[in-house]
Amino acid sequence: MRLKTLTAALAVALAATGLAACGSGGGSDPKAITYWASNQGPSLQRDKEILTPELAEFTKQTGIAVKLEVIDWTHLLDRITTATTSGDGPDVVNIGNTWSASLQATGAFVDFDGPTLDKIGGQSKFLATSLRSTGAEGKTPTSVPLYGLSYGLFYNKKKFAAAGITTPPTNWTDFVADAKKLTNPAANTYGLSLAGGSYTESAHFAFIFGKQHGGNFFDKSGTPTFATPQNVAGVKQYLDLLGVDQVSIPSSAEHDTTQDATADFTSGKAAMMMGQSNTTAYIAANGMAESDYGIAPLPIEAPLPPGGERVNSHVAGINIAAFKDKNTDAALKFINFMTSKAEQVKLNQAYGSLPVTAEAAADPAFQVPTIKTFLDVLANTSAPMPMVTNESQFETTVGSALKDLVAQIVGGKPVTEGDVQAALSAAQQKLGGS
Amino acid sequence: MASPVSSPARPGGPPPAPTEPPVEGGRRRWSVQGGALPYLLLAPALVFELLVHVIPMITGVVISFLKLNQFYLRHWLDAPFAGLANYQLSLDFHSEIGVDLLRSVAITIAYSVVVVSFSWLFGIFGATLLQRSMRGRSALRTIFLIPYALPVFTSVIVWKFMLNQDNGLVNHVLAQLHLGSGKHFWLLGDSAFFSMALVGVWRLWPFALLTLMAGMQSIPTDLYEAAEVDGANRWQQFRKLTVPMLRPVNQVLVLVLFLWTFNDFNVPYTLFAGSTPASADLISVHIKQSSFITWNFGLGSAMSVLLLLFLLVVTVGYLAVTSRRTRDA
Numbered sequence: 001m002r003l004k005t006l007t008a009a010l011a012v013a014l015a016a017t018g019l020a021a022c023g024s025g026g027g028s029d030p031k032a033i034t035y036w037a038s039n040q041g042p043s044l045q046r047d048k049e050i051l052t053p054e055l056a057e058f059t060k061q062t063g064i065a066v067k068l069e070v071i072d073w074t075h076l077l078d079r080i081t082t083a084t085t086s087g088d089g090p091d092v093v094n095i096g097n098t099w100s101a102s103l104q105a106t107g108a109f110v111d112f113d114g115p116t117l118d119k120i121g122g123q124s125k126f127l128a129t130s131l132r133s134t135g136a137e138g139k140t141p142t143s144v145p146l147y148g149l150s151y152g153l154f155y156n157k158k159k160f161a162a163a164g165i166t167t168p169p170t171n172w173t174d175f176v177a178d179a180k181k182l183t184n185p186a187a188n189t190y191g192l193s194l195a196g197g198s199y200t201e202s203a204h205f206a207f208i209f210g211k212q213h214g215g216n217f218f219d220k221s222g223t224p225t226f227a228t229p230q231n232v233a234g235v236k237q238y239l240d241l242l243g244v245d246q247v248s249i250p251s252s253a254e255h256d257t258t259q260d261a262t263a264d265f266t267s268g269k270a271a272m273m274m275g276q277s278n279t280t281a282y283i284a285a286n287g288m289a290e291s292d293y294g295i296a297p298l299p300i301e302a303p304l305p306p307g308g309e310r311v312n313s314h315v316a317g318i319n320i321a322a323f324k325d326k327n328t329d330a331a332l333k334f335i336n337f338m339t340s341k342a343e344q345v346k347l348n349q350a351y352g353s354l355p356v357t358a359e360a361a362a363d364p365a366f367q368v369p370t371i372k373t374f375l376d377v378l379a380n381t382s383a384p385m386p387m388v389t390n391e392s393q394f395e396t397t398v399g400s401a402l403k404d405l406v407a408q409i410v411g412g413k414p415v416t417e418g419d420v421q422a423a424l425s426a427a428q429q430k431l432g433g434s
Numbered sequence: 435m436a437s438p439v440s441s442p443a444r445p446g447g448p449p450p451a452p453t454e455p456p457v458e459g460g461r462r463r464w465s466v467q468g469g470a471l472p473y474l475l476l477a478p479a480l481v482f483e484l485l486v487h488v489i490p491m492i493t494g495v496v497i498s499f500l501k502l503n504q505f506y507l508r509h510w511l512d513a514p515f516a517g518l519a520n521y522q523l524s525l526d527f528h529s530e531i532g533v534d535l536l537r538s539v540a541i542t543i544a545y546s547v548v549v550v551s552f553s554w555l556f557g558i559f560g561a562t563l564l565q566r567s568m569r570g571r572s573a574l575r576t577i578f579l580i581p582y583a584l585p586v587f588t589s590v591i592v593w594k595f596m597l598n599q600d601n602g603l604v605n606h607v608l609a610q611l612h613l614g615s616g617k618h619f620w621l622l623g624d625s626a627f628f629s630m631a632l633v634g635v636w637r638l639w640p641f642a643l644l645t646l647m648a649g650m651q652s653i654p655t656d657l658y659e660a661a662e663v664d665g666a667n668r669w670q671q672f673r674k675l676t677v678p679m680l681r682p683v684n685q686v687l688v689l690v691l692f693l694w695t696f697n698d699f700n701v702p703y704t705l706f707a708g709s710t711p712a713s714a715d716l717i718s719v720h721i722k723q724s725s726f727i728t729w730n731f732g733l734g735s736a737m738s739v740l741l742l743l744f745l746l747v748v749t750v751g752y753l754a755v756t757s758r759r760t761r762d763a
Contacts, residue, residue, distance in 0.1 A: 074707060078726055084507045085731075102729075106507045199709055251600035253622055256707050324508075389504065396727045403709060411623035429530035430728060 032065045033091035033330045036079065038318055040147060040278060040351040042259065042285035044070045050350045058337045064330045073200065073257075077392060083323070084108040091326040092334050096200070097133035097317045098385040100143050102392040104135040109142035110322040110331070120144065120336040121357075130356040132384045133315045143319035146338060147347070148354030149276040150378040151208070151313035152295045154283070159271040160294075168296035172237070175299040179247035182271040191247035193270035196406040197256035199399025202238075205274070206398050207314055207385055210234035212300060214307025217398065222388040224431050226398060227424040230307065235402060235420050237301075243409040253410040262286060265293075274298055276316055277374040280352035295370045297377050313382040317356065354378060390431055397427035491742070498735035503728075513732070520736035531724070535737060537712075538720035539744070541627070545716060546695040549634040553691055554684075556635070557642025562672060564643075565650050575647075582640035590704035593633045597621050597705075626711040633701050638691060649683035650676065685756045689749065696745065717741055 035055070041047045047070040055066040069090070071079055077099065083089025084106050095103055103109065110116065112134075117123050123131070130145035153175075155168050163182050169175035179191025195201040207217065215230030225231075241248045249270050255261050259282050264270040266286035273279070283293065298312035320338060322331035337343060344360035347353075354374055355361045366375070385391060401423040405415050497510070498520055506513035526532040560578055564571055581589060596603040597620040609616025620629045653676065661671050699718040702710050710719050721741065725734025 081507065081726065081729070085510060087508075102504060105504045107505075108508050197707075197709060249600075250617070250619075251598075253619065254599055256709060393728055400709065400727075404712060407619070407622035407711060410619055426530045430534075 030327060030330060031063055032067065033327050033334060034067045034069070035334065036076075036090045036093040037068060037070045038076055038094040038096070039070055039072045040281075040318065040353065042282045044072060046285070050347070054338075054343060054346065058334060061337070062330075062333055064333065066334065080108075087325065089323045089326070091328075091331040092320060092322050094146060095143055095319050095321055097130075097143070097145065097319045098314065098395065099392045100134050100141070100319055101136040101387040102389055103321070104139060104142045105389040108323060110324055110328055111140045111142055112144055113140050116332065117144075119332045120339060125339065125357050125359070127356055127358055127361060129315060129379050129382070130317060133317060133387070134319060136387050136389065143321035144335065144339065145317055145356035146320040147278075147318040147351060148356045148375075148378055149278060149316035149318070150354070150374045150382055151204070151274060151276055151298050151316065152279075152374055152377065153298050154265060154273045154275055154279060155294050155296065156265070156268070156271045157292055157294055159268070163271075168294060169299050170296070171302035172299050173302070176241075176245050176247065179241070179272065180245065183247045185246075188269060190249040190264075190270050192241060192252075192272045192274075193249045193255070193261040193264035194241065194252040194274070195255045195258050195261045196242065196248070196252040197254050197260075197403055198258070199403055200395055201258065201399075202402035202406070203395040203399035204314055204316070204385075205238045206231065206235050206402055207383075208234075208298070208311055209237050211309045211311035211383055213237075213305045214309065216386075217394055218386040218388050218390070222386075222390070224390065224394070224428045226394075226428040227421050230305070231424060232417055232420045233305070235405075235424065236415075236417055239402070239405055239409060239415055239420070242406060243415055250410050253406045258282065277354055277371070278352040280370070281350070282352075284352075290370075295373050297373060297381065300381075309383065310381050311383045313377050315378065315382045315384040317353070393431050397430045398424065401427040494735045494738050497732055498739045500732045501730075502732040502735075503730050507729070507731075510731075516732055520730075520732045521740070523733055524736050524740060531733070534715075535720065535724075538715045538717050541713065541715055542696055542717040545627070545631055545634065545698070546692055548631045549638060549695045549698075550688060550691045552631075552635040553639040553642045554688065556639040557646050557687075560639075560643045561646035561650055562676070564647060578643055579640045581636050582638075582644070586637065586700045587704050589637065590633060590701055593629075593636075594621070594705055594707075597629050621706065622711055624713045626706065626714040630702055630705055630714045630716075633705060634695060634698060637701065638695065642687060642691065645683060645687045646680065649680045649687075653679045685753075689752060692752075693745065693749070 037047060037051055039047055041050055048068065051068055051070070055068055059065050073096075076094075076096070080089070080093060080095065080103065083093075084103075089108075112120075114123075126145055127148070130148050131141075134141035134143055134145065153168060159182055160166075160168070160178075163178070165178050165181065169178050182191040183189070210217065210231040211234070213230040213233040215228050215234055217224065217226055217231060219225050242250070242252060249264055251264075252261065255264075258275055258279060261270070261273050262275065262279055262282040263286060265273045266283055266288040275282075280290075280295075284290070300310055300312050301308060304310065320335050322328055322335065338347070339357055341357065341359045341363070344355045344357050345363045345365055348355050348360070349365055354371065355363070355366060360366070361375070366372075386394065388394075405419065405423055408419070409415055497513075499516060499518075500506075500510070500513040501516040501519070502510050502513040523529070523531055524535055527536055564575060564578075599605060599617065599619045599621070602620070604620060605616045605618060608614050608618070619625060657675055657679075658671060661675055666674065697718050698716060699722070702714050702716050702719050703722075706714060710716075710723070715723075717737075721734050721737045724737060725731050
């Protein structure tokens with residue numbers, strides 16, 4: 001008798017465990033969704049503070065509750081991949097827009113075909129530039145833009161004035177010359193700080209400076225071409241800031257987030273930094289007044305090397321996507337809400353990012369010179385990262401290779417063009433396994 | 435209520451008759467027929483062992499024979515059969531993937547040897563010191579066990595701050611003591627290996643201490659007294675008495691320390707924020723990176739299976755050798 005009771009209890013316990021495991025994904029309740037937001041603000045906590053009132057507003061309007069989780073960039077791609085495999089993911093997720101083609105290939109996200117796009121306001125709602133990074137060419141996008149970003153050069157006005165520099169540099173030669181003027185290792189002050197330990201930042205600069213030298217990391221058929229002389233020259237130009245020119249603070253090699261480089265900039269250790277538009281929010285969080293720094297486009301090689309392109313940013317930004325087989329109706333309502341004019345104005349102001357819809361971009365809040373600089377870069381001198389299925393692998397392999405070369409430099413071993421060529425070749429070989 | 439204890443037998447008298455199962459409230463107590471109780475008690479552990487270890491392991495072996503990339507992530511059972519391709523790629527030592535795997539195994543072996551050796555040495559040293567009754571022994575025991583009691587992420591993050599080049603405590607102290615420039619990068623290049631090993635030893639040696647202390651408690655004190663009467667000094671007592679008596683404990687301790695260290699993921703992953711330098715590329719991190727960098731989970735699984743086989747061979751070999759020595763002793 002008791003044996004039967006025990007067996008039954010065990011069965012119930014196991015069933016409960018199984019049910020709990022199955023139930024954790026959510027999605028069955030039409031009045032609730034789970035949202036994985038990327039870390040856009042100075043901290044995960046700040047992101048929660050910014051998003052929570054907006055999500056409450058969405059719930060008030062639609063009656064749909066939103067369970068929020070903010071995920072830092074180091075783990076976001078892993079989490080999305082795991083959610084794709086297990087089917088136990090959120091309803092709505094933010095993705096780096098450069099990953100859109102890679103994630104599109106998984107088939108995990110809802111397709112934004114004509115009728116689906118219409119549910120969130122139609123294609124014409126979004127800026128054409130931002131739509132360039134939503135998936136592979138000729139395929140139905142599986143994400144839409146949420147926040148726009150582009151790179152710029154942040155400079156400390158007081159330090160520039162003290163060094164007798166009247167205008168921010170526009171070409172690479174002037175940039176390095178100015179950075180040298182601002183560098184004094186004895187006083188522990190440097191011209192520049194980089195997030196040299198961040199694979200994503202490193203990959204972005206490899207792409208941007210490679211473009212300026214006429215390089216491409218993939219050919220038209222999507223085949224990787226990492227170790228071309230043009231890409232090697234672009235990467236070497238970036239690495240020389242730490243190696244040959246020695247204008248970047250050496251601890252840049254350990255900075256694995258933009259926030260680390262920002263801390264050098266706001267503390268006065270570094271006079272310049274290359275960052276995306278949302279760096280303004282990090283700077284504000286560190287207490288530096290807006291009047292103390294200026295923003296200019298990143299310098300471009302002059303004259304451009306043969307085949308070089310006037311590119312000083314990639315089409316950076318964050319996209320938003322809905323997982324398939326979840327609460328799609330509620331998810332689309334939420335995406336429509338997040339890309340509405342009111343939310344675009346509020347959220348992009350809070351994060352220091354750029355609006356992705358025409359209506360929001362026309363708002364007076366974005367008609368100030370600093371934001372206009374970033375908008376101009378995004379519209380005129382930015383290029384989308386390769387929209388190929390291997391894009392995220394390109395970022396991890398090339399970015400990691402650059403990080404290792406940066407470590408080699410600060411370890412006292414100079415990096416030659418041969419080293420760069422070998423590192424890019426090895427990175428490409430690693431793609432061979434995919 | 436009936437007493438469960440039967441009355442003691444008289445010395446030299448007949449053994450007491452087997453007592454009836456105790457009766458409570460007029461009902462017989464429940465008993466499991468046919469010796470099913472042990473199996474019943476083991477059943478939950480067995481079920482969870484299957485769910486947590488065995489099934490994922492079998493799944494991993496199956497995946498290692500599939501070409502599971504981003505195109506099949508969502509329906510991974512539909513991924514095409516890859517045969518031995520993933521194994522060939524992992525073991526092709528002319529390709530970057532194979533060379534990297536081999537390098538990672540070598541680094542992991544070196545890390546395991548360093549961490550296990552130093553953890554054991556510190557453990558036996560500490561246990562010997564604490565074996566003697568002295569003032570403050572309990573306080574010292576507690577202090578020594580702190581690294582093991584702390585959550586791994588918290589303690590490793592503190593080490594990360596301390597080893598930071600720009601404003602870390604380690605460089606600051608070294609500069610104050612005029613030992614080096616105080617600008618060394620402890621978390622980059624070849625230094626990353628030593629930093630990781632230092633943190634690994636710091637984390638694990640308290641476990642060795644705890645186990646060896648427990649082992650030493652089981653050695654009868656008369657043996658030491660007899661040795662002292664025979665004129666053995668402390669070193670001789672340690673070498674001829676303590677170490678041989680601890681052999682069964684050491685056999686398990688070294689194996690457990692080795693397996694934990696060889697599979698260590700938390701220390702490198704936390705210390706290097708997921709972007710591990712080449713010198714600290716332990717196999718567990720390497721497999722994770724290989725899977726997620728190329729999104730080729732078949733390749734990652736093949737590497738995991740190879741790791742499993744390697745550890746099986748090492749463990750069986752180790753147990754065979756040490757058991758023979760224990761029998762011969």
